[in-house]
Amino acid sequence: MVYEVACAAIGDEVIRVFDHDPAAHTQFDIGESVFLGWNARDMLVFR
Numbered sequence: 001m002v003y004e005v006a007c008a009a010i011g012d013e014v015i016r017v018f019d020h021d022p023a024a025h026t027q028f029d030i031g032e033s034v035f036l037g038w039n040a041r042d043m044l045v046f047r
Helices: none
Strands: 002-007 013-018
Touching: none
Parallel strands: none
Antiparallel strands: 002 013
16 A cells, blocks of 8 residues: 655655555544654665
8 A cells, every 4th residue: 555645844745655564554534644653674765
């Protein structure tokens, strides 16, 4: 599953977050504020 997230802290830039195990996480409504966290080994950055 892929989420597009607007980040106010970086000027409302949009980042895409890939969730490889969505059944293991809480689902949120569109527009709801959330906190994102991850382990460094799980993070890949593409430009």
